[in-house]
Amino acid sequence: EAGVVQSPRYKIIEKKQPVAFWCNPISGHNTLYWYLQNLGQGPELLIRYENEEAVDDSQLPKDRFSAERLKGVDSTLKIQPAELGDSAVYLCASSYGLAGGREQFFGPGTRLTVL
């Protein structure tokens, strides 16, 4: 079974530029999560989708961050414009089922460096 796929793995951009990250969850997983992980910290949830619906985006900085999950499968997270403080690892995870207590399967992450 293929795991969660993320691309790109690494991205270096200059501040004020836009950037997008792509995630393909495990087949059949209806819940998808985007996390931000700063160096030496735990993941922080940005947004959670159940199928196509964003059910928790309370921690997403909506002035510059946006996300979409068309057709309830792949998802894209965008930052526009990027700031120096956005340098971090962006993790995507997926799980099966809609309730809490589900195991999340994580992708390897996209490491973003903003210069």
Next chain:
Amino acid sequence: AQSVTQLGSHVSVSEGALVLLRCNYSSSVPPYLFWYVQYPNQGLQLLLKYTTGATLVKGINGFEAEFKKSETSFHLTKPSAHMSDAAEYFCAVSPFVGGTYKYIFGTGTRLKVLA
């Protein structure tokens, strides 16, 4: 606000010694509880989880954790450390708040195993 505290950002043990990683949470209602492991440049992988039932939970690679409601703790243990256990470990909770499940990770504990 819900929170997770991992005592000790770095823990060193000798190979063959007991591993004890501490996790305390704050929640008025016992949440779902998880331990994840992260190896360098990889995504997080579930070690074990507590949802309901038996408070002593066994996971992969010989790890186990005990949910103690009175102490709001979920400490992770392994009787005998192996070199391959060197990694970063994250405790996570999933409380039901405001009509939805939240996902909160601790700041992580980096385990070093000495030969």
